[in-house]
Amino acid sequence: MLEFRSNNTAHRPVIDALTLITRYAKAGNLTYYPIGETMPTHRGTSGDWSDLVYRADTRGRQRVARMVYEVVTFQALREQLRCKEIWVVGADSWRNPDEDLPADFEQRRGQNYGELRKPLDPAMFIHDLRSEMTAALGELNTAVPGLEWLDITDRASGAITLSKFEAAPEPRNLRRIKAEVQRRWGTVALIDILKEAVLRTGCLADVSAVAGSGTLPVDVLAERLMLAIYAYGTNTGIRAVAAGGGHGHTEDEIRYVRRRYLTRDTAQAVAIGIANATFTARQQSVWGEGSTAVASDSTHFRSYDQNIFTEWHSRYGGRGILIYWHVERGSMVVHSQTLRASASEVHAMVEGAIRHGTTMKVEGNYVDSHGQSEIGFGITRLLGFDLLPRIKQINKVRLYRPAAGQPDACPNLAPALTRPIRWDLVEQNYDQMIKYATAIRQGTASTEAILRRFTRSASHPTYQAMLEVGRAQRTIFVARYLRSRELQREITEGLNVVEAFNGANSVIYYGKGGEIASNRQDEQEMTVLCLRILQAALVYVNTLMLQDVLAEDDWAELLTPEESPRADPAVLAARPALRRSQTRHDRTPQHPNCAAGQRPVSGSSAKRRP
Template sequence: MLTEIDKLLAVRAIGLPPDLFTDIAPKVVAGWRARAAVESPSHLRTHPLPLRVTLLAALLHEREREITDTLVELLISTVHRIGARAEKKVTEQLVNAFKKVSGKENILFKLAEASIGEPEGTVREVIYPAVSGGEQTLRELVHEFKTCGPVYRRTVQTTLKASYTNHYRRGLIKLLDVLEFRSSNHTHRPVIEALALVARYAAAGNTTYYPLGETVPAHKAMGGDWAEVVHRTDKRGRRRVVRMVYEVVAFQALRDQLKCKEIWVVGADKWRNPDEDLPQDFAERREENYRELRKPLNAAVFVDELREQMTTELSLLNDRMPKLSWLDIAERKSGAIRLTPADAQPEPRNLRRIKNEVQRRWGVVPLIDMLKEAVLRTGCLDAVTSVSGGGSLSAEVLAERLLLVIYAYGTNTGIKAVASAGHGHTEDELRYVRRRYLSAEAARAIAVNIANATFAARSTDLWGQGSTAVASDSTHVRAYDQNLFTEWHSRYGGRGVLIYWHVEKKSLAIHSQLINCTASEVAAMVEGAMQHGTTMDVEANYTAGPAAPARCRAGRGRRPDSASRGC
C-alpha cells in the first residue's frame, strides 16, 4: 500500500491538470497511453515535442487513474482482511480452549442445595464437592458462558482494534491524505465527515477519546454490536467516543459504501462517480431513454412489476419442485438438495468409426499446427496492428512471431522456452512483438474472428440450426504467486486467477474475461452475453443455480444502445 501511495504521489508531482483529457474520447487516450508504454525512451525522444508531450501526458493520466483504483481495492481488501483475521484468530483460540459442559440444570440444583444446607461453610469445602469434577467443572462452565453470544463478538472487536492499531493503521491513515472520497447521496455524508474527523486527529498520539467539544458524526456502522465498544464511560462518568474504535468503524463503513458506489473517489476510473456512467443528457431525455429501456418512469410501478414477477416465479418453483422425480430435498450434512444422476447417453453408432479414421489419417496433431491451420483458414491475424500505429515487419514474419508468442502464453510454456526451439526468431524479437502487437484487444479480436469463422463453416445438415443460448460459469485457473493477477480464492481453496466463460451448446467459447475473485459473477454474465462481439444471436443465458435462464435479446455482439436492453 505504501509503495502504491509513493507511485501516486510521484505521478501527481508532475502537475497534470485533472481535466486535461475531458474532451477526448477514452479510447483515444488509451491508444496514446499504449503507444507511449511500448516505445523505448530513445524512440519517444525522436518524436516532435507536441506528440511526445501528448503521449507522455496520456501515459501519466491513465497510470494515475489505475493507481488510484489499485489503492481503493487495497483499502477494501485490507479492511476485510483485518476483520477476517480477527474472527479466525479468536475462533481458533476458543475452539482450542472450549469444552462444553452438560447437565447445567443439575449443577445449578446441587449448588443451590449445598448452599442452603451449609450456609456458613466455605466455597472450597461446600460448593466444589457438590459438583462432579469440582473446581474444574465450574471453570469450564464459566468459560462456556464467556465464549457465547455478545462476549464472543466483543472479543473479536477487541482483537480487530488491536490488529488495526498495531499494524494496519499506518497505511490506512496515509490513504486518507492521498485519496479524496465523495458521495452524491446526502444519506452517506456522515461517513465522509467521519473520515475527515479521523484525518484531523490522525496525529493525536495516545489520545483515547475525542475532545468533549468535538462533533463526532454518527452513522449506521456505529450501531449494533459496535455500539457498546465505540462509546465508553470515562473516569468522571461521562460517555465518550473511543478514537481508535471509531476509526475502525469508519473504515468499515467506507468499505461497505465503496463496494456499492454510494461513495466514490476523485481521479479513479473503476471507482469513479457513478453519475459519469450515464449520458450527460440523460435527465433531459429521460422519457426517451426509459422508453428505449422499456421501463416505467414511476419507480413504484417498476418495483410492483418486479415483485409480481418474482412472486410468480417463486410460487411456480415451490409448486413444481416436490413433483420432480429426479430431485430429493432433505436435511443432510452433504447438502439438502440431491439430484438423481442422469443416465449415460448411448454413444452414436458412427462416432467410434469417425474417431478411428481421424486417428488413422492425422494421428497426434501438435498444438502449434492446429493454431497455424486456424490462422491460415480464418485470417484472424490480419486485424492485428501495432499499438504505436506503425511497424516495419513483413506480414509473414509478424504472423510467425505472433504464432510463437500465442503458443508460449496459451500453453504456459513461456517465451524463453519457445525461443530456444530453433525457428530463427530470438527471444528479444518475440518479446518485441508481444509488447507492441499482442494486446488484450488484439487477443479478443482474434478469438472473435475464430468464433465467427467456426459459425460460418458449420454445416447445417450435420450441426443443425445455429444456437441462440449460451451457458456461463467461472473457472479457477491455478497460477504462480509471482503472477501479479494471482489471488486467493476461499471457495476453491488456492491461489490463481478466475476466468468467466460464455460457451454455446456446441462447446465453442464466444466470450471470456478475467474477473476478481470477489467480483459479482452476475455482472460478468450480463457483460459477456451483451458484448461478446461475435455473430451469434444470444437470446438466453444459462448459469449455475436454481433460477430460470436469463433471457437476453442482446443481438450479435451489439452494445445495449443498439439492441433490446436488459437480460
C-alpha cells in the first residue's frame, strides 16, 4: 500500500527487500524463498540474525527463511524510517526530508544567516565556539582547587563529584502576604477568576468578532464560551457544567458554541492573550525586569483503558499521554503541547521556545535530563538561545577538548576530559546545519520531523556535525555550571516553578478522577488548551491581587531583599554571563504564589464544584 524511497543508495537493499516481500506476499505457506531467487542483503540480515535468516533445509542446502527475512527487513525499515533515511511517497511527517528544508534558502542565504545571527564564514563560527570552550575550561581549571562543592578525580563511577547545595530558607513574610490576599478576597471560585480575566483582558474579542454576523449576542456567546472552557479545563464535562444551573444556558447551547467557535486556534489565542496581558500588567517596581527564560517539563495525564490511543509510559509507570509545558519564571504558561509516550522531549522543548506566540522573548530554557541531549545543545546553539539543563548523571559527563595536540592543558580537569572536537566535520557541514536550523525557525516542517533525521541510527553527515557542535556547547555549559553555584540555583529554581505548576494542574483538572476519557486527539488537545487558559487566568488574577496588596507602603516595606519579587542587583551582578555578548538573561525571582513549592493560594484550593 505504501511506496518507500531513499535519497541514499546505501539503503537501496532495504527497498529491494520490500519489493521481494511484496512479490511473495500471496505465496501461501512458503517456508523458504525459492532457490535461485536474488536476495537483497542489508545490515538487518547480518550479525545475530544471520544464523536465523540463513538456514539449511532438509537436504542440507543453504536457504533463506522467509518469515525471519521479513522480520529483519521490517526492523531495518523501522530504523531507517525513524531517521528518514527512507521516506514514504505522499506522506507528510514521513515525506522526503529534502522537502522539509526551505526551498528558497540559496536565494535568501544572507538573510537566513542574519536572522540566526550566524556568520557566513564557517571559520568565524568555529573560532567563536572554540574560543568560548577554551575560556570556559580554563576558568573551571583555575577555579577547581577553591570549589568546595566540586571534586574531579579518576574513578570508575565518574570523574565529576558535585555536592548538592543547601535549600534556601522559606521566606516567612510571603506567607503573611498570602494570608492578607486570602483575608481580602477569600476563596474565589475558579469560574469567577476566568470571568475576571476575560473581562479585564478582552481575550474573547476575536471570537466575538467572528460571531458578529450571527444571531448570538456577544455577552451570551462569551458566557457560553467560558462555560465550555471551564468544562474542558476542569475535566468535569459540558453536561455537568450545564446541570450546575444558575447561568441559564443548556447543554445543547454550550455544545453548539464549543463546536462552532471554540477551535484549537481560538483557545490558543485566548491563552496567549491572557499571558500577554499578565506581562503588561506586571509592575516593574514589584517584579523587576521581564524574564527571558522559561522552564519546560512534561507531566503524565492518565487516560481510560478503552482509549485506543492510550500508550503505556515506562518512566511514569502508567497509561496515558504526556503534556509538555513551557512556564516562565513568574508561573505563567506560554506554551503547551501533547506528546506521545515515546516522543523525545528535545523537539518539544525547541518547538515551545521558538513558537510560543507570546510577547515574551525566550533566550534560555531550563529543562530536566530528558529535555537535553547533544543534538539539543547543537540546535539551540544555532537557533540562538541557551539550553540550561539539570543533568541527572553529571558525574558521567565528559568534557571535550577544544583543540588537539594539547594533552597538558587543564590538568585539574584531566580525569573528565576526552577527545578534541572534530572541527573539520563542522566546517564541511556548516551550511547544511544552518539550513536545518532555518527550517525549524521558519516552520517549513515540524520540529519533530526535522530532528527525526538526527538520531543515533542516522548516518547523515550533518547529524555527525551537529553532534560535534552540541558536544562543544555542552562542554561550555557544564564548565560554567560546575563553577557557578548561582547558575545551579537558578536552574533549580526555574524547574521548581514548573513542578509547582504541575501540582496546581492536579487540583484544577479534577473531573473524572483526573483521567482523560476521550480517544480523539482534537479533544485531548482542547482539554490541554482549556486547562492552560484556566492556569493563565489564575496567575493573572493572583498577580493583580498581589500588586494591590504590595501597593500599600506597609506591605511593600515588610519584604526583605531576599523575599522581594524584585530582581536583586547583587544577584544579577554575580550571575555568570552564559550567553554570548549580544544576549542576556534576566533573573526574576520565583512567583510569590508558588514560593517554597506551594500552590497558588487564591482560587486554586477550593474548586471541587463548578
